[in-house]
């Protein structure tokens with residue numbers, strides 16, 4: 001039975017979200033610190049991203065042996081990944097295995113969406129409310145709500161009038177969708193859309209792809225893992241994990257230091273070919289300046305454009321797909337399994353909605369400024385209100401009734417992406433201002449969860465009641481986040497969700513920290529070792545230290 005009293009028992013910690021972040025946070029607080037901790041999760045099961053994103057073709061872009069928890073050597077040894085890039089069902093099996101192995105489910109309340117959270121200064125605790133009117137109270141509030149968990153369905157006039165079915169890839173029906181013989185319209189060609197096109201095209205009668213911004217993509221070269229590779233991984237997990245902690249983006253491969261211009265044109269071409277054959281995100285690994293130097297980047301970009309033109313047989317489709325308006329990897333680079341090849345199918349049409357924007361959904365299809373396309377189903381592969389969306393939807397109010405939506409009216413402000421000024425004892429796992437989405441995320445998640453756990457242990461050991469960032473530390477960190485982004489080409493993609501550009505009206509602020517995971521980890525470790533510099537710690541209303 002839900003606890004509907006307004007004075008529920010006070011927990012040590014309340015965690016929102018049961019994806020990679022929330023599950024590990026529960027394990028750390030409950031099993032390592034011995035705290036009373038509970039997870040509230042909107043979905044019916046664990047898995048977060050992989051619970052919700054069940055669209056055709058959904059699979060990981062990180063390589064399987066690196067897209068998993070590293071905290072348990074036993075778990076690393078016993079779990080066997082079968083493909084280079086596991087499909088959604090395989091990742092869900094893994095998440096369920098972790099939940100069972102560590103007995104997490106008993107402390108997770110499923111089907112429980114948090115709709116409000118407020119700081120009770122008098123009692124020094126967080127009061128949380130759910131969609132069903134349940135009330136919870138806890139000393140610490142940990143938002144493990146994910147960076148990409150709020151589906152963005154664009155507000156297009158007439159959607160209500162559509163007589164067919166429409167779906168968003170991030171809220172895909174569990175029973176699947178049968179497209180056999182149907183006319184499907186897919187809006188969006190990001191990482192998601194690029195994965196779903198080849199699979200939908202195989203089944204649908206006709207697929208019309210509505211492309212606003214053309215995208216680079218490199219072949220994933222997915223394949224089943226050989227027994228030799230599986231054995232090699234298990235024998236070398238120590239080194240692999242170590243490498244992931246040392247690299248800039250948390251992947252298991254290293255990016256070479258050399259410049260695109262340090263080699264002859266022939267060598268460069270051979271290196272790009274090698275990288276293309278290796279496939280996936282490793283395409284970036286041959287040279288160190290692709291993401292920082294526009295001229296170097298343009299060599300990689302032109303190589304990919306040429307590959308697109310060589311693959312796509314229809315000259316108009318090839319032009320639309322290869323005229324890309326931003327540097328390679330300035331937006332999250334997709335990887336694909338036959339995306340450009342699928343464009344050669346007779347049942348796939350590509351529509352340029354940059355030149356002729358969508359103006360309305362009609363009862364029978366999608367209308368652009370140039371034409372109307374009749375469809376039976378619309379697939380919105382239109383991404384997410386990323387990073388801030390899930391946090392703002394919690395309707396959080398902090399000290400003196402400050403709403404998070406007001407504190408972040410001009411964009412997210414945090415210290416290290418871990419805490420927000422005015423919101424004591426609240427932590428965000430992979431919050432804006434941390435490396436988060438610029439990394440292989442399990443690495444960033446484990447680092448944050450472990451840092452938060454250590455911080456809470458410290459506060460309890462020292463009898464500290466409250467922790468909150470110092471305003472100056474927040475201001476200084478925002479400058480560092482801006483500076484780190486400016487050293488890369490990332491801010492140059494004007495349509496990037498990293499900047500909030502995909503959601504009309506969202507402040508244009510580059511949200512993740514681009515200085516690299518390894519450097520960020522060092523900063524966080526130093527802050528903790530020096531007694532939580534940049535944070536204000538209070539005991540009985542007085543600053544500590």
Ligand SMILES: Cc1cc2nc3c(=O)[nH]c(=O)nc-3n(C[C@H](O)[C@H](O)[C@H](O)COP(=O)(O)OP(=O)(O)OC[C@H]3O[C@@H](n4cnc5c(N)ncnc54)[C@H](O)[C@@H]3O)c2cc1C
Pocket residue numbers: 016017018019020021022040041042043047048049050051053058059060061062067112113114115144145146147148149192390393394429430439440441442445
């Ligand atoms: C399709 C897709 C593929 C991806 N592939 C990769 C990849 O290959 N490599 C990589 O590094 N990253 C990838 N990511 C990023 C991925 O989000 C992270 O890797 C990781 O799964 C995030 O885990 P999380 O627990 O932080 O967040 P999530 O997995 O998003 O979990 C957050 C949970 O919080 C819950 N929640 C949110 N709001 C509320 C609320 N108000 N009340 C209750 N519960 C709430 C949600 O229901 C969700 O279950 C991908 C993302 C997407 C969308």
Ligand SMILES: NC(=O)c1ccc[n+]([C@@H]2O[C@H](COP(=O)([O-])OP(=O)(O)OC[C@H]3O[C@@H](n4cnc5c(N)ncnc54)[C@H](OP(=O)(O)O)[C@@H]3O)[C@@H](O)[C@H]2O)c1
Pocket residue numbers: 059060061062148154187188189190191192193195210211212213332353358381382383384437495497501502
């Ligand atoms: N396997 C993986 O690793 C994987 C797979 C999927 C997703 N992801 C993660 O999730 C992130 C989001 O990916 P995503 O593909 O879901 O979203 P996305 O990258 O934001 O792409 C959304 C697509 O929809 C288009 N779009 C949005 N609104 C539109 C509108 N009103 N009209 C026409 N087109 C519109 C966008 O065009 P514009 O570009 O012009 O805005 C873009 O092509 C990725 O970047 C990645 O981090 C990872």
